[in-house]
Amino acid sequence: MTDQQHTAVPRLTITQDNEFFFSAAREGRLEIQRCTDCETLRHPPAPTCPHCRSLKWDTVASTRRATLHSFTVLHHPKDPSFDYPLAVGLVDLEEGTRLVADIAGIDHDKLEFGMELEVGFAEHAHGEMLPQLRLPGSTDEEAGR
Numbered sequence: 435m436t437d438q439q440h441t442a443v444p445r446l447t448i449t450q451d452n453e454f455f456f457s458a459a460r461e462g463r464l465e466i467q468r469c470t471d472c473e474t475l476r477h478p479p480a481p482t483c484p485h486c487r488s489l490k491w492d493t494v495a496s497t498r499r500a501t502l503h504s505f506t507v508l509h510h511p512k513d514p515s516f517d518y519p520l521a522v523g524l525v526d527l528e529e530g531t532r533l534v535a536d537i538a539g540i541d542h543d544k545l546e547f548g549m550e551l552e553v554g555f556a557e558h559a560h561g562e563m564l565p566q567l568r569l570p571g572s573t574d575e576e577a578g579r
């Protein structure tokens with residue numbers, strides 16, 4: 435990370451509904467919120483189930499295996515917290531919900547819809563660990579971290 439003082443990336447807002455997600459991420463685990471009444475998974479974390487409106491939930495551990503549903507490559511505006519061009523992907527997690535994260539360690543012209551990816555973790559602009567999409571089995575070094 436470079437020049438974090440001038441980043442426009444907002445600080446995370448940690449609440450009692452999303453704290454589990456960021457705590458797990460700090461330990462390299464991906465936890466997904468699940469409604470305990472209807473078992474619908476949801477991400478990002480929220481207080482209420484969008485399917486049945488229940489307030490009851492627990493979490494399931496993700497395998498971190500995913501397939502690339504869509505992606506874009508950002509060129510502008512540039513934030514000092516990221517390297518550009520910056521690929522950002524929307525993936526279908528094996529568990530059946532979706533997640534958005536930056537893509538690291540893959541040539542952008544090699545990105546294809548449906549390709550297998552893995553969710554790793556990388557440091558956020560303000561020092562938090564957040565998901566990052568990589569080739570399956572790649573190390574932090576291979577992902578460019």
Ligand SMILES: [Zn+2]
Nearest residue numbers: 469472483486
């Ligand atoms: Zn529900």
